[in-house]
Amino acid sequence: MAYNDCSTSEKERSDASDGNNEDGSRADRTARSPGDVQCEVCNTQPSKYRCPGCEARSCSLACSTEHKSATGCSGKRKRTAFVPLSEFGEGHLVSDYNFLEEAAQLAESAQRSRQRASSMQGAQTAAVRQMQHQARLRNMDWRAAPPGSEARQLNSSCYDAHKRRLMWRVTWRFEGADYSVMDEKLDEQTKLADALAHHLKLHSGQAQKHALLKEYVEAGPQQLTLLFKQENRPAASSGEVYLRLMPNHTLRLALVQKTVLEYPVILVLLPREVPKYDVLMPGEQRFAAV
Template sequence: MSDELDLNGEATEVTDREARSPGVVRCEVCKTQAFKYKCPGCQLRSCSLACSKEHKTSTGCSGKRQRTSFVPLSEFGEGHLISDYNLLEEAAQLAESAQRTRQRTSNAQSAQIAKVRHMQHQARLRNMEWRAAPPGSEARQLNSSCFDAHKRRLMWRVTWRFEGSGYCVTDEKLDEQTKLGDALAAHLKLQPGQAQRHALLKEYLEAGPEHLTLLLKQETRSDLGPSYYRLMPNHTLRLALAQKTITEFPTILVVLPRLL
């Protein structure tokens, strides 16, 4: 008996009669030795593991039977039956996995839609317009703004950009009743272990929150030049955002007097 690769690419036996058949005695790779293996993928005959590997490398053959290819009934055996059964099992598992994935995706999308609608509703109650960025965008993923049902307040993600310094800092959830001046002063407060930050904000610290200008870019202008709202430090965040359009979360520019 000689060997043959089985349905999974493993060695199985080939009959001596087949090995001695005219025209197929020798290995089709080295062409010197009698063949011992037959590739289930392309039926090429080889004499050793080395020749089998060389065949796969040179031809790109996977060495596995095409599980969906036609097999004559006269050649259909137990190995084919097991292979077909496994194929059906794998197909059923893939279908079930796809169904679960679709369900999870649908649930996540429903939750996102509900959150967007709720934010828009709460914004309208505050005389402002809130817009959601496209799904998957950086702003959509970063935004941590939400409605606190217990406090009945919006908690905003607010980015503070200190113009001319290259420094930005973010409040992940800033209470809408917080005064802008108080929130800014918290970021300018000296803290140990932050020498680099203090160096970047030195001019802002010396000027003091009351002498800094707070700007919010207008999102509804149609001309080419940017325009900004000037925000009052003594206003709460809720009052500062009233009658304005915000996409996801506000970015407030902090500007030194000399830069105006």
């Protein structure tokens, strides 16, 4: 009788244990080694890996990749997600430490970027004021384009304190040939004819330029007409009006009493092209019609 009672008692304990295992299989899943759980993707092989992002089990790189593709999981642990203290381990501590270090580095980088931007903005503001001041001393009206505009970014004009001269970016536009060349820093004491002659010199390997500028080269700098667009016109005026520049004048003299938007753009015309443009005569002034 005692033997039968003992057997019954062990059977009941065994059944109870099986029941607890069945109900608690999900709860103790993470406590078991990876090989004790099947891959949740193929369901055929023992798992070897655990997804840091969602704890899903996988057996290979292929299954891990398929899991990310099917679920949209990033595969990365949510670094700001709450972790109960009972589950907090050394891996979480290292991850949190790295997270704080990265945050500090980003903050420092942002601060350095702001300082650089502020420094660059200060240097640009100083350069603009210097150009305006030097232009006023030369009886010119120099105006800067809005920050970030193409003209502002392209302009290489500056004041050379050592030479005490303005160095201009100048665009030479050959209207009839639809061709333009630039001087990045042309000394203001350079004569227009000399600067233009430099661009009319053709060298070997410049067949396209030779074909485009052939008529201008044959005419020569003294026979070409140089025009500068009048910028400070009355608001009610219509059409573009140009001022004639003298080839034997220096760039500094040519820009006296003129408004320059960032850098001079000089039109180079053949004699037959001049009638197409509205050119002011020396001393002539135009006023808006009332």
